[in-house]
Amino acid sequence: MDLSDSVLDHLRVVVALPDLTGTRYELEGEIGRGGMGVVYRARDRQLDRHVALKVLDSALAGEAPLIARLEHPAIVPIYEAGTLPDGRAFYAMKLVAGTRLDRYVAESLSLAERLRVVRRVGEALALAHSRGAIHRDLKPQNVMVGEFGEVYVMDWGVEAVAGTPAFRAPEPSLDERSDIYALGALLEFVLPAPPPPALGAIARKAMNADRGARYPDVTALLADIERFREGLAVEAWREPPLHKVRRFWSRNALLLWLLTAYAAVKFLLFFWGRR
């Protein structure tokens, strides 16, 4: 019996579906797929809730056990990690309803909102690094923004087989500073064009090809972004004198107007008294 192409394609899909026998999950559908596995929507029969089930192509579970111990609002909680009957590793995690960052920033967003998202990602990275965990594949596609503005960083610890070059550090072995590179690339990605010079400089410093020239840790990068938000000079950029004056004026405009008003009143009173 000859089978049509469409039937063969369907059979291929069915054969590739994970065998969830013996688990408490019930498959509902595919959400997405990446270089290292497929993410499905599933129902947890025991707790009667929906979860995201990530099935990896290999038996390696990545850093799931390590990430499962990290508690941070921006790190998707992992409920369970294990091995399927077919030998593939899987982990069940919170099903995040939201928008991927690459689509989120395509909307008209304020600079403050863009920086807020990057800050949340950075805070999650900082916590993970402090506990010895590295992301290894940070990119806009691995960051979700929920319906209430909450930010989630996904796909921890599994080095992309074919990562997005723009977000992958040039060094062959990845460590915390590779994540800093990726965070700098993420910052550059979310910034409007043309970016504010100070923020562009922060992104470039984080993305320096020389690992040693980047920020020493994520906290230092976030501190520089915070300085920009407060109208202060940033470490990454040696600003020209005119820009310094403009920044001083915009940060202290109210005080300068008050002093000008004081001088004007004194001046007027002096000449009024002379009449």
Added chain:
Amino acid sequence: MNKILVGLLAGLILGAIDGATAWFYPETRPVIGGILVGSSFKGMLVGLASGWFARKVQSTKWGIVVGAALGLLFAFGFITGAIIGFSTQRAGTPRCAS
């Protein structure tokens, strides 16, 4: 430096500057010492009250309004009081929540 100290310092400096402008009026020069002391003292009073307010309320707008009102109350000057109010809101360590 807490906000009350900032207020005292700002009030002292602005009060001294404000008092020193009396030098431009030759008829007041014989008593300029007293004017300086009086103006500095008034400035410190306005600064103390503004600094105390800044510890309670974190709002640049209200800091300026209260500073200006205190300046009027102590015959110190509306704008000078506003500057002190602004300074106490911007500078100094806020009171930590218990």
